[in-house]
Every structure is written in structure tokens, then in C-alpha cells.
Amino acid sequence: PNRSESQALPHTNHPHPKVDNFIRPSHKLAVAINPSRCRNKTFRTKQKLAKAQRQNRPIPQWIRLRTGNTIRYNAKRRHWRKSTLKV
Template structure:
């Protein structure tokens, strides 16, 4: 990918990067283990972004 990206694409890539994190441990404790995984988690090899 090129080094110079359009601002819109760069913001979408940053948003996808932030949403690809695990759920914090305190949320697992607060929900008594009902919420354990992030359903929006994405692997960079398996799924492509539509940006």
C-alpha cells in the first residue's frame, strides 16, 4: 500500500485498527463472564476490509 493515503481512507483504517482489539478484562468481570469475546474481531489474513 502506498505511503501517502487519502485522509478518509486513513481514518477508516484507524477505526478498523481500534475496533480489532480484545475486550478488556474488567468488562468480563462486570458481566460475570457473559461477554467474553469481541464479535467484530478480524484477522488480517482471513478477512479483507472494504475501505
């Protein structure tokens, strides 16, 4: 059946015009699913985050004295924004 101009579907350059109605996945979706940023965390995830928080500290000064200043800093320090945890 032929349609008149007023009933015709709007033409788009997209090969599948109905695809625009769906939400496209983006990188922001991956951030929302990250368990370390969820409000409701499992106990296991919370334990891992707590351990990572305890490990992320400078070395005590008495260690520098004991090792003769061969260990000067914690090489495994982590910045919360620069690197992610594999939790």
C-alpha cells in the same frame, strides 16, 4: 496480394493474434488498486483504517467481571489476512 512463406504472419491457434500483445487483466490488478494497501492514502481512507485498527482488540478484563462472564470475547475480531475491509 499473395505473400511468400517468409513474409507470412506466424500462425497461432488464437482467433485474434494481436490480443496477445495486450496486458490481460488479472486478479492481481485488483489488489494493486486496493486503497488500504496504497502507499499514498487519502486522509479519509487513513481514518477508516485507523478506526478499524482500534476496534480490532480483545475486550478488557473488567468487562468480563461486570457482565458476569456473559461476554467472553470480541465477536468482531478480524485477522488482517483472512478478511478484507470495505474501505
